[in-house]
Amino acid sequence: MRLHRLRITAFGPFSGTEEIDFDALSDAGLFLVQGRTGAGKTSILDAVCFALYGQVPGARNAAKGLRSDHAAPGTGPSVVLETTIRGRRLRITRSPAWERPKLRGTGTTAEHAKVILEELEDGTWVGLTTRLDEAGDLVSRLLGMTAVQFCQVALLPQGEFAGFLRAGADERRRVLERLFATEVFTQVEKWLADRRAASGREAAELGAAASSIAGRIAETTGAPSPLGERPAVPAPRRPEPAPEPAADIEALPAWAAELAAGHADVRAVTAELRQEVKTQLEAARRALEDARALTDRQRGHADALARRDALRAHAEEKSRMASRLYAAERAGRAVPLVHAVQARHAEARRARRWADEKRAEAGALLPPNASEDVLVKAERARRDEIAKLERARGEVARLRQVEDERAALARELAELEPREARLAATLAELPGIVAARRTELEAANIAAAGRPGAEAAVQEAGRRLDAAHRRDQLEHRLAEAEAGYRSAVDAAQAAKERVLDLRQVRLDGMASVLAGELRDGEPCRVCGSTEHPDPGAPSGDIPDEAEIERAQAEADEAQEARERAGTALEGLRSERDHALETAGEADAETIAGELEEAELALQAVNARAAEAERLEGALLRDEQELENVREEHEAVSRDLAANRARDPDLAVEQARLSAELDEARGEDATIEARIARLGREAGVLAATIEALRESDRAAAELAAARENARAAAEAEGFRTPEEVLDAALRDEEQGALRDKIRRLDNEEAAVRDRLEDPALVKAAAEPAPDLPALEAALAAAEAAHTGAASAADRARLRRDRLADLRAELGEAVGAWRPAAERHEVAERLAGLTSGKHAANRHAMSLSAYVLAARLEQVVAAANERLSRMSGGRYALIHTTEKAAGDRTRGAGGLGLRIADAWTGMERDPVTLSGGESFITSLSLALGLADVVTAEAGGTEIGTLFVDEGFGTLDEETLDEVMDVLDGLRDGGRAVGVVSHVAELRARIPAQLRVTKDRAGSTAMVTV
Known part of the structure; x- marks a missing residue:
């Protein structure tokens, strides 16, 4: 890259x-x-x-x-x-x-x-x-490579590797894990540890299952458990269950087979005893059942004789009930007609009373004895007038609406006229106010336009004043720093020359130093000869190595002081130059005066700008008010004109409607009152007509019902309808009489059948059996049978349960064996990869072993550069020993030591000086970059950085x-x-x- x-x-x-x-x-x-x-x-x-x-x-x-x-x-x-x-x-x-x-x-x-x-x-x-x-x-x-690897390879943060050099094994491990892909090895460790725990739990659970089955076998047979007593309350929960010893679990099937053989013999003996007792029980039960059956038959025959005598006393009562039922059946056919007469009589009396009441109400409207035709014509006349008046309801509503509308127009006119006058006066004043406000705002805006320039002038003057103060301070500090730097340069140069002089003196006198170490008979370290014919003589004081080292240390300190003074001087010069660029050559007092003038000018501009903002808001409010007043005046004028044009039309309509409605209501107060009165009168007349018609219809129906009831009573053999009602019975009463007669008939038939039964007749001739003696014999036989059966069942259940448990035990032990073998293998592998097994001689985890190999590669790559930078003196050594105080198990293999070729000793990296630590940590950083690059696939880094x-x-x-x-x-x-x-x-x-x-x-x- x-x-x-x-x-x-x-x-x-x-x-x-x-x-x-x-x-x-x-x-x-x-x-x-x-x-x-x-x-x-x-x-x-x-x-x-x-x-x-x-x-x-x-x-x-x-x-x-x-x-x-x-x-x-x-x-x-x-x-x-x-x-x-x-x-x-x-x-x-x-x-x-x-x-x-x-x-x-x-x-x-x-x-x-x-x-x-x-x-x-x-x-x-x-x-x-x-x-x-x-x-x-x-x-x-x-x-x-990842971002972390790239930052380590291309950016070389050397300061971090100084800490890496001095860190403990845990800290080094965390750094290396970020750079090298060791997750797979950590996952292998975790997987094996999880596998060990899982296989251990599986073996312990399967062993516990076999032990539990053995405990159930011991409980079933009453034998002692082969694994010893178990606590009644479980022990506190542990991360993994403790398995039973393998030898004990292997012996469980043989122990169970021995118990099963003994319980098979017990089962056979109890089965024979149970069969004998069962035969005796069945004989005793049959004898008792036969005796109880004979006693029941004898008791049944005696009960039948007693019931036959009681039924003969109810014969007369049965005859009376039959006659009463016959008369009720005849009366039941005429009773509905008699009841109909009673209902019609009550209906006729109610209709006659209602007709009298309604005729009295209609007497105020018509003559008292007016016929039905007269009543009908009077009702129709009132209905027709109501229909005509209904059409006038709309005119009443319209008249009320017109009156309300004229009242609203009067109120609106009283409000609009003074309002229109006020708006006209305001509209005449506002244009002049707006024009004056606009003129003031334009003048304020022109004055406020200079604010950005005034602010910039204040900022520039303030920046120059700060720079001037800083420039003046730096001038004094710079003079002092230059003097200190010159002194530091002179001291460093003098110290360096002194070291060179001492080394030259020692080199010049090296022959006399070697001559002083010669001994007769011992070989010379330069030429190897045992003879020393002309050894050199010392020419003066020759410095030893300790003196040269002290001088070198003083020279190093002087050089460091020189570099610090030079860095400080350069920093002051840069600050002074920057301040000079900003402040210029003017003095601080002059710039302060310029700043004060700029601030006064800015205050004046800010005041005018604030006034412009206030005027702008006031102008906006005045313009808005003018627009609102103009719109409101136009709206009020429109409303006032519409009001004045509408009222005359409404007055004409109001007069017309009032005349028409006065004529329609007549003597009544209102149209509504007249309609209500006529409606009430028509209702009274209609009700009277209906009541008269209902009274005539009820009287005719009553006469017909009386004739039908008399004819029906005579047809059923009764002289009057009253005799029909006396003979009648309700359905419930008739049903009760029939049920009594039926029960007496059924009971007589049943008694006859029982007295004619041959078994009952034969049993009555035999002597009564001794039931208490037979029941005692049966109880004794049942007790004996229960004991024998219980013993046999217990033996059978114990044998069957033992067979089932033996099968379960065999399966449990068979399942436990492979699990125990798997756990043994998993435990050994997990211990090896975690560094906790005796076979792991270094007590080092798998991931730590891989990181140790990577660290070994890093150390090899680092030593190539460290040897050059230290003049062959130092070399890094990778060690698998743990550092003092590092108690983390499995984290070994990440130790670092420094080999000093001058002393032949190894020491801890923390003993290195600042410069030595720098070259060592830089070597580590470069070595790590090479190894990480190779680890990431050999990507070439074309541009890299070394930091501080x-x-x-x-x-x-x-x-x-x-x-x-x-x-x-x-x-x-x-x-x-x-x-x-x-x-x-x-x-x-x-x-x-x-x-x-x-x-x-x-x-x-x-x-």
Whole structure:
């Protein structure tokens, strides 16, 4: 992968649009990304990662929003990256989610994240996708690595690897798990652990099932359990049930077979005893049943004799009941006609009374004895007059409506006339008021138009005044920093020259030093000879290694002080230059006077602007009032004209209707009253007519009913209708008499049949049996049979139950055996992969073993560069031993040690100095990048970045590190060094400079 061009808009600290030409930087091979702290150097790397994966590295990905706080409100954030991956030229345009101002109204609305992925084909950009998931999947497949792996390989966050170098095994494991795909091995560990637990539960459950069946066999037979006593209350629940010993479960079937053989003999003996007792019971039961049957027959014959004597006393009563029934049957045929006479008589009396009442009511309208024809004609005359008056109801309603309408017009006229006069007066005054208000507003607007310029003048004067104060302060600090820097340079140079002088003196006197170590008979360490004919003599004081090391340490401290002073001086100069650009050469007092004048001018303009706003509102209200008054006056004038034209027409109609209705109502108060009176009179006459007709009809029906009742009574043998009613009986009474006669007849027949039964006659001649003695014999036989049957049933049930349980036990043990074997295999494999089995000598889990192998590859790749950067002194060693205090089981194999070739000792990485830690962690980062790249499929990273940490190196080590980084350019790779160290600016001419100010950061490429 090689980067070509990056365009950033409103992203991170960059408020505007910044374009970075990576092709120009890549031509140099090695380039520097430099800028002050917080300027946005790392944000450029964030933009590259965001364009590729839609996220930024580490904790910054969780920060709220990626849009620049310095950007204009409507400017949307975006990143455009042109890159080549596996020979394909791609352009990726991404924008994160952000809140933009609403186009209408106030507030904001959410803009979702977007992406456009394009590919250059034949000089034309062709769109591939606009979906976030498809774009991320395509980039990940082409690069062959996740976002975490890419950030570790292409961005080389060296500071994180300093922590990785000193971390414990658990922390290293978490870092490596993010970079290497070890999920499958972790899943294997989990699957085997789950399998061990599942097979253990299965074996324990199956063993418990077999043990439970054995307990039921012991309970059934009364024998002791072969597995010992079980607690009545279950023990507290455990994660996995404890299985029974395998030998005990294997012996259960033989134990059950032995119990079954003993219970088969008991079953045979109890079956024979039960058959003997059953025969005796059946004989006793038959004897008792025969005796009870004889007693019942003797009792039946005696009861029949007693009932026959009682029935003979009811013969006379039976005859009377039969005669009463015959008379009731004859009367029942004439009773309906007699009852009809009674009903007709009551109906005739009611109709006659009703006719008298109605004739009395009609006496006020007609003569008392008026005939029916006269009554009919009077009713018809009143109905006809009502029909004529009904047609006049509409004219009454119309007259009332006309009267109401004229009253409303009078009220409206009294209101409209004064209102019209007031509106006309107001309409004459308002045009002059509106014109005067408009003239005042135009003058205020002209004065307020200068507010933007006045505000800009105040802001510019305030910014220049702040810059002037800061410029004056920085001038003093800059003079002090320059003096301090010169002193630091002189001290560093003197310390460095002293180290060189000491080394030269020691080299010059090395012959005398070696001569002082010679011993007669011992070989020389230079030439190997045992003879020393002319050893060198010391020419003066020769410094030893300890003195040189102390001088070197002093030189290192002086160099670090020089670099710190240089960095501080450069920062002050940059701040001073920026302040000078803003404030110019004018002094602070002059600029303060300009600011005061600008503020006074702004206050005056603001006052006129406030007055213009007030006048504009007043003018708007006056214009609106004028328009409203004009519209209201027109409406009132229209309503007044319509009112005056309508009232005369209504007056004429009112007079006509009043005359017509006076004539129609006559002497009555109103038309409604006349209609109601005539309706009541017609109703009285109609009711009288109906009552007279009903009375005549009821009298005729009564006479006919009396004749029919007399004829029917004589036909049935009764002298008068009253005798018919006396002889009549209700149906319920007749039914009761018939039931009594039928019961007496049935009972007489039944008594005769029982007295003629041969069995009863024979039983009456025999002696009575002794029932208590026979019942006692049967009870004794039943008790004996119950005991024998119970014993036989218990033996049979015990045998059958034992056979069923033996079958269940055999199946349970058969199911337990393969489960126990599977659990044994699963337990061994799970223990091996988790590092908890004795066969795992390193006590290392499978995933930790894989990560240890990856770490071993990383260490091998890192040592190639660490050897060069440390001058062959240091090498990383991968160890499988646990660190002190690390008690996590199965997490071994991730230890790191440092081998020091100068001392021949190994030590903990925490003992390294700052510079040593930097070169070691940088070697780890580069080694890890190589291994991750190979792990991801060998995707070539054409552009990579090394982030910070160079300030801890001395000049010689920095040279070695730069040689290693320069070697990374092999194969056409471009390496970007992210640092603010001043010395790197002279070493690396190709630079990407990032600068910051109040309005946001900017980026510029210099080659």
